[in-house]
Each structure stands twice: as structure tokens, then as C-alpha cells.
Amino acid sequence: MADDRKKLPTVNPLGGDVDTGPPASWLITKVDAVVNWSRRNSLWPMPLGTACCAIEMMATAGSKYDIARFGAERFSFSPRQADLMIVAGRVTYKMAPILRRIWDQMPQPKWCISMGACASSGGMFDNYTIVQGIDQIIPVDVYVPGCPPRPESLLYALMMVQEKIKGESLANPVHREESPDSAGKPNLPPEAIELVAQPFGNSTRQNRISGVEGSSAISRPRDRRERLLEHQD
Amino acid sequence: MSSTVAEPLPDLVVGEQPLADAEASVSVRALRSRFGEAIRGVRLDAVGTPVVSIDPARVHDALSFLKTDADQAYDLLLDVMGADPGGDLVIQVWYQLWSMENGRMLRLLVLLPRADLSVQSAVDLYPAADWLEREVYDMYGVSFEGHPDLRRILMPENYDEGFPLRKDFPLRGRFTRSEQVRRALNRSTEDVYAREELALAGVLEAEPAAELAADEAGEAEDYLAGEKMVINMGPQHPATHGVLRLVLQLDGETIVRCIPHIGYLHTGFEKTCEYREWNQVVPYTDRMDYLAPMLYNIGYAGAVESLLDVEITPRCQVVRLIMSELNRLLGHLLWLGTGAMDVGATTVFLYTFQERERIYNLHEAYCGGRITTSVTRIGGMVADLPVGWLDACRELVNGLPATLDEAERLLTRNSIFQARLVDVGIIDAEKALEFGLTGPNLRASGIAYDVRKARPYLGYEEYDFDVPVGVVGDAYDRYLVRMEEMRQSIRILQQALDRVPDGPINVQDPAVILPDKSEAMSSIDAMISHFKLVMEGVQVPAGDVWYSIEATKGELGFGLISDGGPKPVRCRFRGPSFVNLAALPYLVEGGLVSDVIAANASIDIVLGEIDR
Ligand code: SF4
Numbered sequence: 001m002a003d004d005r006k007k008l009p010t011v012n013p014l015g016g017d018v019d020t021g022p023p024a025s026w027l028i029t030k031v032d033a034v035v036n037w038s039r040r041n042s043l044w045p046m047p048l049g050t051a052c053c054a055i056e057m058m059a060t061a062g063s064k065y066d067i068a069r070f071g072a073e074r075f076s077f078s079p080r081q082a083d084l085m086i087v088a089g090r091v092t093y094k095m096a097p098i099l100r101r102i103w104d105q106m107p108q109p110k111w112c113i114s115m116g117a118c119a120s121s122g123g124m125f126d127n128y129t130i131v132q133g134i135d136q137i138i139p140v141d142v143y144v145p146g147c148p149p150r151p152e153s154l155l156y157a158l159m160m161v162q163e164k165i166k167g168e169s170l171a172n173p174v175h176r177e178e179s180p181d182s183a184g185k186p187n188l189p190p191e192a193i194e195l196v197a198q199p200f201g202n203s204t205r206q207n208r209i210s211g212v213e214g215s216s217a218i219s220r221p222r223d224r225r226e227r228l229l230e231h232q233d
Numbered sequence: 234m235s236s237t238v239a240e241p242l243p244d245l246v247v248g249e250q251p252l253a254d255a256e257a258s259v260s261v262r263a264l265r266s267r268f269g270e271a272i273r274g275v276r277l278d279a280v281g282t283p284v285v286s287i288d289p290a291r292v293h294d295a296l297s298f299l300k301t302d303a304d305q306a307y308d309l310l311l312d313v314m315g316a317d318p319g320g321d322l323v324i325q326v327w328y329q330l331w332s333m334e335n336g337r338m339l340r341l342l343v344l345l346p347r348a349d350l351s352v353q354s355a356v357d358l359y360p361a362a363d364w365l366e367r368e369v370y371d372m373y374g375v376s377f378e379g380h381p382d383l384r385r386i387l388m389p390e391n392y393d394e395g396f397p398l399r400k401d402f403p404l405r406g407r408f409t410r411s412e413q414v415r416r417a418l419n420r421s422t423e424d425v426y427a428r429e430e431l432a433l434a435g436v437l438e439a440e441p442a443a444e445l446a447a448d449e450a451g452e453a454e455d456y457l458a459g460e461k462m463v464i465n466m467g468p469q470h471p472a473t474h475g476v477l478r479l480v481l482q483l484d485g486e487t488i489v490r491c492i493p494h495i496g497y498l499h500t501g502f503e504k505t506c507e508y509r510e511w512n513q514v515v516p517y518t519d520r521m522d523y524l525a526p527m528l529y530n531i532g533y534a535g536a537v538e539s540l541l542d543v544e545i546t547p548r549c550q551v552v553r554l555i556m557s558e559l560n561r562l563l564g565h566l567l568w569l570g571t572g573a574m575d576v577g578a579t580t581v582f583l584y585t586f587q588e589r590e591r592i593y594n595l596h597e598a599y600c601g602g603r604i605t606t607s608v609t610r611i612g613g614m615v616a617d618l619p620v621g622w623l624d625a626c627r628e629l630v631n632g633l634p635a636t637l638d639e640a641e642r643l644l645t646r647n648s649i650f651q652a653r654l655v656d657v658g659i660i661d662a663e664k665a666l667e668f669g670l671t672g673p674n675l676r677a678s679g680i681a682y683d684v685r686k687a688r689p690y691l692g693y694e695e696y697d698f699d700v701p702v703g704v705v706g707d708a709y710d711r712y713l714v715r716m717e718e719m720r721q722s723i724r725i726l727q728q729a730l731d732r733v734p735d736g737p738i739n740v741q742d743p744a745v746i747l748p749d750k751s752e753a754m755s756s757i758d759a760m761i762s763h764f765k766l767v768m769e770g771v772q773v774p775a776g777d778v779w780y781s782i783e784a785t786k787g788e789l790g791f792g793l794i795s796d797g798g799p800k801p802v803r804c805r806f807r808g809p810s811f812v813n814l815a816a817l818p819y820l821v822e823g824g825l826v827s828d829v830i831a832a833n834a835s836i837d838i839v840l841g842e843i844d845r
Contacts, residue, residue, distance in 0.1 A: 048469060050476050050498050051841050052523035052604050055567075059593075059603075062586035077471040093417040094389045095476060095497045098468060100418060124516065127501040128397055128406030129388075136414050148604055186418055190411035197410035 040162040046082030051089030053116035060151040090118035132197040248336035251281030279778035293353040310359035319400035354380035361669025372398035387496035475840030498844040506804035510770035525564030534609035536780035536791035564785030572834040613739030654709040658820035658832030668816040672787025677703035684783035708835035770799040808842030
């Protein structure tokens with residue numbers, strides 16, 4: 001329960017006093033609106049396509065699904081000019097340092113979509129060569145389920161990233177913090193890697209490890225209010 | 234180099250009929266009379282190919298005899314495969330040979346005791362053995378004496394957990410996952426590059442001999458030509474079609490050396506399949522060649538059925554043939570789109586993807602999946618065709634020639650396209666055979682070898698189609714051959730769509746195929762067989778087989794070994810692009826750096842099946 005409280009929304013539905021971080025001034029919110037609008041409508045993907053999922057990524061770029069409708073058609077094969085990494089396909093331990101290096105080479109702000117079961121959890125390959133989820137190596141913003149996910153799913157993930165960008169603020173740099181010391185290092189501590197890499201581990205534990213609530217616990221506003229009241233007692 | 238190509242090759246390679254008795258084979262008799270005691274045993278495998286077990290010390294002599302003897306002329310080494318039956322048993326190495334002239338196949342088997350895992354390398358006879366032997370070394374630790382460059386190929390070069398395909402190697406690796414991640418991220422530059430490349434780049438001191446040679450060469454030439462440069466292409470590069478890495482040494486714009494590195498997508502298919510039941514392997518197969526997934530499904534099912542000695546129904550046969558040809562189109566269309574894009578023509582990619590979407594729609598209507606289809610089951614298919622599917626397919630097939638015409642109008646006589654492809658990456662027939670090329674790459678060099686004609690399966694002998702061949706063997710020829718192959722596929726489809734027979738799609742064998750749901754609910758027999766199949770899986774009798782089909786990229790071989798249990802002992806997939814890619818250095822060395830892209834696109838690789 002203690003953990004749950006930390007994740008409570010910063011907007012208090014009851015109108016009481018809840019710590020919402022530094023006050024967002026009028027100017028900052030206006031600048032945020034412009035910056036976020038431009039960022040989310042011109043995401044330049046860095047396609048790290050390795051296997052079958054990459055073919056669906058190509059289909060997304062094709063004329064039928066047309067990723068250009070979301071301003072993300074400019075696939076940038078150079079990490080220096082990209083801000084959205086799409087990892088599509090299986091990542092092996094041999095590929096892992098390269099994936100990490102490419103991520104480190106991308107300038108901030110940057111986001112990451114893990115496309116498909118393999119990238120998200122190792123998928124059907126629980127064996128000696130496949131990384132059991134790229135979140136052990138780099139941080140991930142959106143996981144796309146499917147083997148392979150349909151182009152619609154990838155587009156939906158893209159919209160989720162856009163949605164996430166909408167909520168960012170220049171006053172709150174927490175998303176953009178990155179220390180040079182973390183370059184080339186695993187994204188998770190060893191215990192967490194062991195936990196998510198157990199057979200079926202990633203599908204059940206990933207959300208908790210990545211700090212997101214379990215996907216099964218949909219919190220309706222009323223539940224939230226109850227929890228909040230509990231918190232205030 | 235040898236007498237193999239001195240004889241003019243037949244217009245079309247057609248295989249002999251399978252034998253009833255191993256001793257009837259000409260090659261077996263010749264080997265017996267020549268090697269006598271060294272022959273340890275002779276038998277036929279499940280499709281009637283002679284298997285000769287031979288003393289490890291004599292295998293090189295036998296290969297050399299089989300290659301050079303005029304009556305044998307086994308000029309194509311299709312595969313070298315390792316196998317570990319488990320326990321303290323010996324490790325096996327299998328050689329698959331094919332003779333173009335006689336249309337004969339032969340398998341050599343060598344048994345190596347665990348204490349002495351070494352055998353003489355065949356690279357001097359068949360350059361194709363280079364990568365194949367390296368793979369066996371990487372996976373089983375068999376050392377091939379005399380191999381020029383025996384190091385790991387799929388696993389990282391300093392991998393120290395052991396040899397993955399041995400039975401005593403755990404499926405998930407020896408170290409914990411966090412340790413595996415730590416090790417992976419801690420690799421230093423020296424580990425990612427081979428020593429030789431570091432020497433080329435000047436990071437390491439060159440071996441004295443190499444340095445001397447370079448000095449002498451440098452003096453003789455113009456002093457401006459001296460400085461060589463090493464560049465690294467991939468594994469994250471838009472034109473390598475996946476995670477292929479090429480290390481190129483350049484002299485100005487000219488390529489002096491090209492060293493491919495693979496294994497960045499090594500997925501452990503062969504190991505994982507040993508832990509799955511026979512039917513559970515099907516979903517793994519389509520994730521190897523995701524550009525033409527059903528071909529892998531169909532080939533795998535055919536291989537297991539030959540072990541089981543099950544004859545599929547006539548309807549299933551035609552349906553599989555239709556799926557095969559649709560997927561050939563699917564694969565070739567992707568090659569066309571990306572290949573054209575690699576040399577700068579983006580429009581073609583959009584056209585071909587539109588057509589691919591139409592084929593995906595057919596996939597989806599049939600099995601629900603677009604790419605990962607998993608359509609076959611041992612003894613049949615996942616389902617019968619839905620109502621109206623054949624008409625939809627006919628409509629697609631009738632519309633395809635227009636798309637091809639359009640693409641050809643854009644490319645075939647386009648002077649930029651020709652400038653990029655004509656006379657780039659030339660390989661002649663003799664060299665192509667030596668490198669073990671198959672499929673359109675071999676045919677572009679002038680050899681009319683197509684598994685559909687040489688060893689017909691799925692009733693291909695009843696269809697009317699031609700095998701296009703090239704003349705020069707350059708990238709442009711490979712383009713022309715594939716374009717014509719697509720038209721031939723359309724021709725086959727038009728014939729097949731008119732002859733889909735009625736009747737059941739699955740065999741009526743309760744030991745192989747699940748009974749109907751309604752039957753399982755109403756009859757006790759059907760319920761029992763349903764229960765047994767679900768709980769125990771299909772039981773495949775002990776035996777082995779080498780079964781191959783013509784995939785989009787070449788000859789796709791399945792080497793299966795069964796011990797009578799519910800799971801395979803060995804599942805070998807001979808991905809054709811693995812062997813084809815090994816010829817890339819030959820194609821690009823001496824050419825310009827921009828030609829690497831065109832040459833690489835023209836051999837049509839897919840990393841999923843190269844790295845497996
Ligand atoms: S998730 Fe499925 S489709 Fe995607 S790379 Fe993995 S196996 Fe292929």
C-alpha cells in the first residue's frame with residue numbers, strides 16, 4: 001500500500017492539498033504546450049529492426065498504414081538524429097552491447113518502443129542467446145504485445161508515446177535525467193534481471209519492476225478516492 | 234580446378250528415382266570397392282538417399298574421390314551438419330552431397346568419439362565448407378584440421394559457456410541471466426573485432442608476416458595507393474537487410490577485403506526445437522524466414538511426414554503448393570522492393586508492399602496471421618480453405634502481372650538501375666557451385682538446378698513451368714532471373730487454382746492428426762486418440778532424413794533425427810542464405826564500395842535464417 005501512494009495522481013480529485021511538485025507557471029505551461037506539440041508530431045524513429053517484427057514495421061511505413069500520418073515517417077538510421085527508438089525483433093546477447101551503444105548515442109529527449117513479444121520479454125525463445133526483455137538493457141516507454149504486433153498496434157504505441165509527451169514539462173526534468181555513468185550499463189539491477197528473466201517472469205513481473213502498476217489493476221476514480229481518503233486518515 | 238564443369242551440364246538438372254536398396258547405388262559400390270574396411274555401414278534414409286558411414290580418418294579421401302571421380306562428380310556440398318545423440322555416445326558429422334550431372338544425392342556420416350573430436354577439413358575441396366564447418370565447430374566443438382580460419386561464427390568469439398548444441402548444455406545457458414547480461418555489456422572492442430581486423434585497422438600490431446607482405450606490395454605500387462582504411466558496416470545499417478556486419482578494408486574506393494560477421498540474430502532455433510514436440514516446432518519454423526514463412530512450414534511438415542511415412546491427401550498437396558508459390562511471390566516481392574530501394578528507387582518499394590498486403594490478406598483469411606502463419610500440421614494443414622478463398626486468390630494472381638510490368642517498366646531498362654547492377658558481383662557457374670550457391674543465385678550463373686524439377690515434391694512434376702537461367706552471373710542477371718521466376722510462379726498458381734480437388738485436407742490417421750471436435754465429443758475412440766495426441770504428441774519412428782524444398786532463396790534443407798520419442802533429437806535447418814552469404818566477399822572484393830550494397834541486395838539474404 002505504501003508503494004501505491006507514491007503513484008497517486010498529482011491532481012487531487014478532492015481538491016485537498018497534495019504535493020504537486022514545483023508550481024507550473026503560466027509561461028512554462030505555454031512553452032510546454034508548444035514544445036510538446038512539436039516534439040510529438042515529428043518523432044524521428046530509429047528503427048532497430050532485427051527480425052520478423054521489422055517486416056511489420058516496414059509495413060507500417062508502407063502506403064496502406066502510412067506512418068506519415070503521425071509525423072513519424074522520417075526513419076533515421078543514424079542514432080544522432082533520432083528521438084524514438086523502435087526495437088522490433090529479437091535481441092541477442094551478442095547484439096545487446098550494440099543496442100545499448102545506439103541508445104546512448106541518441107540525444108535527449110528520447111523515447112523507446114519495445115515492439116513484439118521477443119523485444120519485450122524474449123517471447124517464445126527462452127534460451128541461451130536471447131535477452132529476456134530489452135528493459136534489462138535500456139529503459140522502455142511502451143511495450144507492444146504481439147508476435148508480431150500488427151501495424152495498427154505499432155501506430156497505437158506511437159500514439160501512446162505522443163500521449164506521454166503531452167504530459168511532460170520543462171519544469172520537471174525527471175524524465176530526461178541521464179548520468180554518463182549509466183552509459184553502457186544494464187538498465188536493471190541484477191536481482192531485478194533474475195526476477196523478470198524467470199520462465200514466464202517478464203509477463204508477470206515487468207510492470208512492477210518498471211514502476212507501473214500491474215495492468216490488471218485498473219484503478220477507477222472511485223477506488224482512487226477511497227485510497228486517498230485512507231491516505232488522509 | 235577440377236573436372237566437374239569440364240563436362241557440359243545438362244540443360245535442366247533432373248534427379249534419379251529414389252533407390253529401394255542402398256547397395257544398388259553406384260556411389261556406394263564405388264566407395265566400397267575403393268575404401269573397403271573404412272566403410273562402417275550403409276543404409277537408406279527415410280526418403281531413399283544412401284547414407285554411408287565412414288571412418289573419420291578416411292573422410293577427406295572419400296570426399297576428394299567423390300568430387301573428382303568422373304562417374305561420381307558430386308560437385309555441390311549442400312551441408313555439413315553436426316548432431317549429438319546425447320549421453321556418452323559419439324558426436325556425428327553429416328555431409329550432404331549432390332551431383333548436378335547425375336542427379337544423385339549421397340550422405341556421408343562420420344562418428345567422432347568425444348575424446349577426439351577432430352576430422353580433416355574439406356575446405357580445400359569445397360569452399361562452401363568454410364562457414365558450414367565453422368558452425369559445427371561453434372555448436373559442437375568439433376575441430377576441423379586444416380581449416381584456414383576456424384573460429385566461432387554465430388556465438389560471440391569469446392563465448393565461454395561451452396558448445397550450445399551439445400546435449401549437456403542447458404537450454405538457458407550455464408550462467409544466470411544477470412551474469413549473461415553483465416558479460417554481454419562488458420565486451421570490449423577486442424572482443425567485437427577479430428584480431429585480424431584490428432591488425433588491419435592498425436589498432437593491434439600486425440602479425441610480422443602480414444606486415445612484410447603489405448610492405449612489399451606497397452613498394453611496388455604507386456605511393457599514393459599505400460594507405461588502406463578499414464570501415465565497419467552494420468550491424469545496424471539500413472542496407473544490410475538486418476543485423477549483418479561487414480568489415481571492409483578499402484584502398485580508396487576499392488574493396489581489398491570484406492569480412493562478414495554474422496550471429497547478431499542467433500536465436501537458438503535448433504536447440505530450442507529439441508525441447509519441443511514435433512508439432513510444436515511448426516511455429517518456430519516460420520520465424521526463420523519471415524519473408525516467406527509458409528515455405529518453412531511446408532518444408533518442415535514434409536520432412537516429418539517422410540519420417541513417419543505418411544502420405545498427405547491430394548487436396549492438402551495442392552493447397553500446400555498454392556501456399557508455396559504465393560510465398561515465393563511474397564519473398565521475391567520484398568526482395569524487389571528493398572533491392573530497388575537499396576540502389577535508390579523508392580517507388581518500387583511502395584508498389585510491391587501494396588501487393589504484399591494483398592497476399593497478407595489472404596494469409597489472414599486462411600490462418601489469422603499475417604507473417605507468423607504456422608499453417609501446417611504433421612499430416613495436414615491447420616484448417617481447410619475458407620469459403621471464397623480460392624476466388625480471392627485467383628483475383629490476386631490475375632492482378633499480379635500488371636504490378637510486375639509496372640515494376641519492370643521502372644527498372645529493367647532504367648539506365649541508373651542498369652549502371653548499378655550490370656557487371657556487378659559476377660560469379661561464374663564453377664565458382665557458384667564451389668561456394669554452394671543454390672536457388673536464383675545459382676541459376677543466374679547458368680545452372681538450371683531447381684529442387685522442384687530435380688527432386689519433385691508436392692506433385693510439382695505435374696505442372697508446366699520453366700526454370701529461368703542467367704548468362705553472366707552478375708547482379709542484373711539475378712534480378713532478371715527472379716523477375717521471371719515470379720512470372721513462372723503465377724503460371725503455376727493459375728494451373729493449381731483450377732485443380733484443387735475436393736476431399737479431406739488432413740490424413741485420416743488418428744495417430745497423427747487430431748480428430749474433429751464433434752467426433753471427440755461423441756465417440757470414445759476419437760476421445761482417446763485426441764487425449765493421447767494432446768498429452769504425448771505425435772510419435773515419430775526412429776530414423777533420419779534429409780529433405781529439401783526450393784525456398785525463395787535456394788535449397789532449404791531439413792536434417793531431422795528421431796529416436797522414436799515425441800521430440801526431435803536433432804533439427805537441422807539448412808538456411809540457403811547462410812551458404813549464399815559466404816560468397817559475398819568473393820562478389821565484392823576488387824569492386825567499388827558502393828557496389829557492396831547492390832551485390833548484397835542481389836543475393837537476397839534474410840538474417841533470420843542465416844543466424845537461426
Ligand atoms: S515477437 Fe514474434 S514476430 Fe516479433 S521478432 Fe519475435 S518471433 Fe518474430
